[in-house]
Amino acid sequence: MPAPGPAPEDPAADWERRVVGRSLRAARARSIDRAAALIRAATVLVERSGADTFTVQDVADEAGQSLRTLYQYFESKDDLLLAVFEEVMITYARVVRTSIAGLDDPMERLAGALIAMARLPALTPTDASGGLARLRLRLAQVDPDLVGRARAPIASLLLELVTAADAAEAIETPDVEAAAYVLLTLSSASTNTSTLGNDVGVAPSAPAQVVGFCLRGLGADMTTDWYASVGGRLRLPAAPRRRKRAATA
Structure with missing residues (x-):
């Protein structure tokens, strides 16, 4: 005669599952x-x-x-600062997306996003933009892969815009991911120059000029007036007010 198996456990009452679920x-x-x-x-x-x-x-x-x-x-200060950077990137991508919400043409949306990314440092208090730029550089030395994943919101947005412009035949690129990588890399370099100081040795160009130069490499040859029109229709946040200096005797 086979030995009896273990007795089945009593099923938990439904209220127990509800209590545990609420507690968690x-x-x-x-x-x-x-x-x-x-x-x-x-x-x-x-x-x-x-x-x-x-x-x-x-x-x-x-x-x-x-x-x-x-x-x-x-677990560490760097772990906390990485979380700060992740939240900043989520907000940054949201602001850029909002800035182009009024644009429908794929090429205008791509150019508008790049112009917005170039302008945003000037619309952020100097200490804040400089601190965040230094934070990114420091974290990149600690763990570049984690920083790359933290930048996913803005990288995904730019890839989406490049893909749409390519599908509309507004640009020409055999590899949309490579194009998005180059545009994001150039945008980051431009941001660092405008926030941390110009260490290039050549006078910087206006945001629309930088964006126009980048997009010409993808076959988009737009006029200066076209970029001005796109930039003028962006929904960007207001520039911060400058603090008034205390009067001296």
Whole structure:
């Protein structure tokens, strides 16, 4: 006679599953809220200082949380700063997409996005734009692959726009990914020059000129007036107000 198998476990009552589910959802929401508060605090410090010279204790103090809590969610300062950069890239891509929302033509949308990317540093407080540019360079030294993944929102948007312009035969490229890579690389170099200082040794060009030069390499030969028209229809955020200097005696 075969030995009896293990007794089946009693099925959990439905209320138990509901209680566990609510508990896990509540814990997840608390974790996201606390981590987001720390990311916001670190972002404020980057923008305020124009660098990342602050300590993790400074971040915890700014967020009103303990250092122990910070290390529950981020294993190091670089891990936290990477999260800051990820959030910045999500916002950056959203702003660029909003800036071209009024444009329908694929070529205008591509050119408009590139012009917006070139103009945005001037529409951001100097300390903030410089701090974020330095942050990207530092993180790229630590783990370039993670930085590349963090830039996925803007890279995906640019690839989408290049693909649409190519499909409309507004540009000519045998490889849309390669074209998007070149455009994003040139845009990043231009942004670094405008935020961290011109180390090229040649006077910089206006954003529309840079964009026109880049797109001519893809077979798009538009006039100066055309770029001016596209740039004039972008929905960009307002430029920051300059702080008034205190009057001297």
